[in-house]
Amino acid sequence: SSELTQDPAVSVALGQTVRITCQGDRLRNYYGSWYQQKPGQAPVLVIYGKNKRPSGIPDRFSGSSSGNTASLTITGAQAEDEAAYYCNSRDSGDNPHVVFGGGTKLTVL
């Protein structure tokens, strides 16, 4: 089981706003990152750090964090946003490692 918990599936009407969440204790100490993955393609980073977007990522994607929960918000979802979204974060301690959430399949209706 993943140490970061995501809802398996979420849907949103075209043009509406959707929030995808990721929960885990490590998020109290480290920012989560978010990746978009479309079928047959490699993941693409969409949000990292404190709500930072890599070059080329539309500004309808935004991130936030509160307590043990990181959120990815898509404001005005487009058909091309239909994809799986994964959060991840790192951990420290005696055995530094990285963990991914189980992923959320976003359907744009």
Add this chain to the structure above:
Amino acid sequence: EVQLVESGGGLVQPGGSLRLSCAASGFTFSSYAMSWVRQAPGKGLEWVSTISGSSGGSTYYSDSVKGRFTISRDNSKNTLYLQMNSLRADDTAVYYCAKGFHAVLSGSFDYWGQGTLVTVSS
């Protein structure tokens, strides 16, 4: 333009070995931590291993591969490696090479390769 190109995947029998390579270009390879992330068919992403930038003196592994896989890098060839030994059926996955933001372990990967498929089966 940053490019990461994996190679070395294929079909291997349980208990066998395989070495994956990731050829990097478009950035100062030695300055960044590099990682391997895998995805079993129809499943989610799973972090496998990370090696720090510069001398690559620090390596990190997931519990599922520790003791069986070894990550390494050759900065003179801009290439990342993953030596996989004692392979099991549950190692079957697409293996992605991914670039970190810094020389040290972080949770963010800004560039990914297209992946190479490893199938462990008799």
